[in-house]
Amino acid sequence: MIEHFPFYITLILVIILLIMLAHRIKVAYPVLLVGAGLLISFIPGIPAMRINPSLIFIIFLPPLLYEAAWAISWKELWRWRRIIGSFAFVVVFLTALSVAFVANTYIPGFSLALGFLLGGIVSPPDAVSAGAILKFVKVPKRMSSILEGESLLNDASALIIFRFAMLAIATGQFIWYEAALSFGWMLLGGVGIGLIVGWIFMNIHKRLPTDANMDIILTFVTPYVMYMTAEEVHSSGVLAVVSGGLLLSHRRHHFLKASSRLRGVNVWESIVFVLNGIVFLLIGLDLPEITAGLKQEGISFSAAVGYGLLITVVLIVMRFIAAFGAVIVTMIARNFITVADPTYPGLRVPLLLGWTGMRGVVSLAAALSIPVLLDGEPFPQRNLILFITFIVILTTLLLQGLTLPSLIKSIPLPAFDDYLSEEDAEYVIRKGLAKCALEHLNTRYSEQRGHHIFLQQLADKWEEKSREDTDPALPDESRDIYLDILNQQRQWLLDKNQEAEHVDEDIIRKFLHQIDIEEEKLKFI
Template structure:
């Protein structure tokens, strides 16, 4: 039994890889193909039916995905557009939950308001992975990318909070607003405290105790699970614990990570994130026929009608709310108009349309318990799951396929006078190369006169480009020469000089933090190559 289940999971992972390659060939977002592929597999006669224990959905999938999102958040950009991010992350989630709750009660017989809020909390948060995957290959202003990524970090916590309280109300049969508000503050604050406390402990261990750099990446993998489990054990917010702890460890990563651990962690998390996200997306397609077969009391036609109507409400409401959040504050507060360039009508339309649902919605839906505390079956569980699956399918496929076409149609352009990323990269490289040349002239003047090889190091920084063949020839000569060790020593010192310049740019905030991370990754790769020469 165990062997067959493991084999099935491995086959799904292999199928995910095949669909990912196909998505690159077809230039279609891979979550879309994974969902469609899973649906097609489930329709094959004799295909195995996969059922997951609802209790492990949150534990297995959510902590690492939330941690990864927090780890790669750009603090500078997040703070710059925090108003729009928080309005979208909290305001839109609560408005969507409220609208879905009352609308579902109005159209679905015997559907209670608590069930409506539960459904609203499940389908309210857009998925950042789906949006960023769809947006690859198209040009989107920096403001739009930052809002979409920052929103996903905030709306997960907001939607899961709505989900948690609605679920508690259904199970217990009672809901007191004052008690819920007090409990919300406690679980939110204590969740953040737990996350930061555990993050500080891990930070101290990694920086002052751990001697082997190979332990850093495994620690980042287990950290989200520790934060989540500890917080949930005390019935506090595990989501906020993971997000707050991930943000802290990411912010202080330069204190305990070297070039090797940065490269290793980046690659490992890219793999883990792809596997977890991919498995969830393909699970959406696999589970849909299973859920449809268990719709007791509802026909397929009725269920699809409910799901499509709710999908339309979710899509239209998001577009309207994005426009309101973009222009109402500008109308009420003159200083915002003076400080921020108007987004126009194009960017809100694109951001509003980029509301694909995904991992968090699916994990929340599958985490609904099978029965109440009394032992009775959870009311309308399969209908809620079916509606969730259809909303994810509609937003992923319909909006996901049309979003690149919409961006090209409106001819969206940068409106914040941001310096182009390529220009920023070249500016940083130019400044760091000048620092490296100045360092060589002050520390290795005699060596450059004595050794031609060392002099060529300076030439490499003076020229903006060197052919790959020449570089390979030079490296071969260095390996054969007697000054190999000196060459490596000089090159490593120059990398440190450039790192110092990079830290200066980071502290002065002259350039985007994403660009600085990209340059830092290039320096890590260069240092790794030199250490293996």
């Protein structure tokens, strides 16, 4: 491995250059990375990138899932919980079931267990691909919230299916009541372990004298501890990371210092950037080796491509059925229960949701994690499963990934009134923050206000909302008062986020970030 180290460094530089190119030509970067990996693999003398299958999940999944849990809004996840839950669990299961029956019927040598294994691998859409595409086009907030929430939870449900299928293949039997008990433990145990480990780390951050560097390192350790602890007791490591990540994300302003939050965001973005790039590049780099394995098993290249396209069609059709079915179910359910969105969204929204089923990181990680040997014998159909997964990822990225921006631009979406516009939301928040700060200053520090020029200047700024910020040298008392006011504003924002359903949490987070920056600036005044 050491002798190939320059090659790995070169790959990281290639990833950066390709993502820069993708941003320049406004194409989702996973598309370019997959194609580049395929081209690089044909260069003579290129070393093969092999990772132990048992380490794939441990290396890539915990940090990627943890970062996704931190990025998502709990408020939006709860608001759209019904449609997110249906897509993340019901739709994933039905998709895996459809893939299993189609594979068992049309692909020689595929048992139902192998079909379910393949279904668990390819059923979850990829959040990274969809997010990369949505950066170039504007969609209603509800759609991006649903896609983010679905992608976070469908990974867990798909990998549970994958795990049960692996168990059935290894043991040669499937006992439904044992599977039901095991499923319950995986679900409840995974969530419970994630919350317990998250609570422990939250108190470590809060009660021990950590600095920003220590906090950032602890945030990297946390998802791995969650994942490995849950897997050690045979529950779901994925659900542990997701549930623990959601807990810590929701409580981040109660146990992490401003400096840790500011620096941690930058570090995490860089790490996840590299991990995602490596995974998508791996998809292309692995194809020649997978193709060679197909030849050894006597499967023609054209037949394998046909199987991959067949499974891709099944996935696309099932997602369209799910998208339009969700609308129908919502229209029926609104007559009996209160739903998040009682209005009829028309055909355009489910059409776009149905076309956002690109596959990527999780599917590849699951496929690569299949062991090479099973009880000393080659794992049945492993190379074909890997090749079908590659075809599914490549086809959905190229077909749906390249056409989705044009589809969004060509189909006018309804003008939903779920959220205030960004301008209106920022106006409401700025006005509320100024009022909160003034009330706190006048209530608790009315005497000090007249004695400190800096505090008077802040009061004037908040009252007039037009002066430039000033950064004069601060006496210690003024600094402490200003810090207290910033904490009060931070709490006001957190309360506002809970109370104001129509204010986008991303805007709230932007203002919280600004307050963290303002607090960090106090160290240099």
